[in-house]
Amino acid sequence: MKGENWISRNTQFFLRKILFYGERLKVKIPDNIAAITPYPPGKPLDELEREYGITNSIKLASNENPWGPSPKAIRALRAELLNLHRYPDGSCYYLVQAIAEKLGVAADEIVMGNGSNEVIEFLVKAFVQEGDEVITSHPSFLMYQKIVQVRGGVNHVLPLKEMRHDLRSIQKKVSDKTRLIFLDNPNNPTGTAIPPVELYQFLSDIPESVIVVLDEAYVDFMDKKLHVDAFSLIRNVGRRCPVVFLRTFSKAYGLSGLRVGYGLMAKEIAECLHKVRQPFNINQMAQVGALAALEDEEYYLLTLDRTARGLDYLSREVERLGCKSIPSETNFFLIDVQGDADKLYQAMLYKGVIVRSMSAYGFKNFIRVTIGTEEENSRFLESLADCLGELGYV
Numbered sequence: 001m002k003g004e005n006w007i008s009r010n011t012q013f014f015l016r017k018i019l020f021y022g023e024r025l026k027v028k029i030p031d032n033i034a035a036i037t038p039y040p041p042g043k044p045l046d047e048l049e050r051e052y053g054i055t056n057s058i059k060l061a062s063n064e065n066p067w068g069p070s071p072k073a074i075r076a077l078r079a080e081l082l083n084l085h086r087y088p089d090g091s092c093y094y095l096v097q098a099i100a101e102k103l104g105v106a107a108d109e110i111v112m113g114n115g116s117n118e119v120i121e122f123l124v125k126a127f128v129q130e131g132d133e134v135i136t137s138h139p140s141f142l143m144y145q146k147i148v149q150v151r152g153g154v155n156h157v158l159p160l161k162e163m164r165h166d167l168r169s170i171q172k173k174v175s176d177k178t179r180l181i182f183l184d185n186p187n188n189p190t191g192t193a194i195p196p197v198e199l200y201q202f203l204s205d206i207p208e209s210v211i212v213v214l215d216e217a218y219v220d221f222m223d224k225k226l227h228v229d230a231f232s233l234i235r236n237v238g239r240r241c242p243v244v245f246l247r248t249f250s251k252a253y254g255l256s257g258l259r260v261g262y263g264l265m266a267k268e269i270a271e272c273l274h275k276v277r278q279p280f281n282i283n284q285m286a287q288v289g290a291l292a293a294l295e296d297e298e299y300y301l302l303t304l305d306r307t308a309r310g311l312d313y314l315s316r317e318v319e320r321l322g323c324k325s326i327p328s329e330t331n332f333f334l335i336d337v338q339g340d341a342d343k344l345y346q347a348m349l350y351k352g353v354i355v356r357s358m359s360a361y362g363f364k365n366f367i368r369v370t371i372g373t374e375e376e377n378s379r380f381l382e383s384l385a386d387c388l389g390e391l392g393y394v
């Protein structure tokens with residue numbers, strides 16, 4: 001009789017081969033790939049709860065919309081389930097039309113991505129070859145540098161100055177090998193935005209051979225006075241360098257899980273990006289959910305209003321606790337906790353409140369917190385007050 005744990009000799013042989021394959025791998029791993037530190041994947045919430053022995057945890061760490069997707073998007077998604085045996089529309093016709101109409105650009109000036117992340121990938125694939133240079137800031141959204149590294153490009157990473165992009169240093173760094181400049185505006189993780197006058201001046205000073213990518217993942221939350229005119233910039237009305245705008249449905253529209261974002265750009269640039277993308281890169285649910293969310297203006301405005309009120313409230317309250325907050329144009333903000341941020345992060349985790357320590361970004365005393373629901377915000381403040389006291393920071 002074969003026992004429960006019986007494994008045939010053949011299976012054992014193959015298992016051993018598979019398990020030890022890593023040690024025998026003869027393939028040369030390219031230096032640029034070996035040098036990459038993988039994006040740290042967060043653990044699923046219930047795994048984290050098991051590990052830390054907590055329940056009812058709240059996650060204020062990924063700048064998501066805490067109120068969830070628009071109810072209209074949820075209804076549209078439910079109905080769409082029945083069509084999942086079909087391939088999606090490779091041109092995202094209806095979604096692209098709706099975005100074009102809303103923003104007053106042409107359909108051929110829009111490129112959809114599996115999250116705006118994917119549009120970053122298209123840009124680098126299409127315009128960066130081995131040895132070409134790309135300029136980014138530190139800290140800023142980490143994926144720019146990683147994708148450039150995969151491509152064998154050269155990253156020039158310039159420190160922020162007073163928590164903002166140092167446009168003057170960036171401009172000085174431009175060489176005839178520069179292909180792209182990435183500016184997240186507002187910046188993640190500081191939440192600061194570039195004043196439009198400074199941005200227009202900067203764009204006028206950049207050579208026309210360089211594409212400036214303005215990553216506007218958080219633009220919905222930004223003060224209207226800080227918005228720049230995407231239409232005239234992508235059409236190059238002022239004869240400046242080409243500008244590409246990145247937008248996403250992951251933040252204000254509450255659809256992070258669907259992965260849908262887009263870029264706005266001159267149609268000649270868009271044509272290049274379409275050449276490097278897969279034919280069905282936006283899945284059917286993402287197309288339907290994003291379209292319904294885009295049309296639900298009421299819910300979108302409600303999200304912006306709730307976020308602004310939450311940000312106001314939390315900024316005030318953390319100052320009352322003795323911390324310093326950095327004014328933000330987004331749905332998150334940085335807090336100087338006046339002590340080691342890693343320790344505070346750990347202490348908050350044990351209370352079931354997940355925030356982001358900024359020490360890996362070089363801000364040893366800062367945490368980044370996403371605005372939550374009213375209930376989550378109160379719970380965050382309570383835990384923060386307790387942890388600050390326990391650690392003796394304030």
Ligand SMILES: Cc1ncc(COP(=O)(O)O)c(C=O)c1O
Pocket residue numbers: 062063114115116117118141184187188215217247248249250256259260261
């Ligand atoms: C500045 C910035 N750009 C882009 C992204 C990527 O967003 P998406 O979910 O659209 O890929 C993020 C996500 O956090 C971000 O913070």
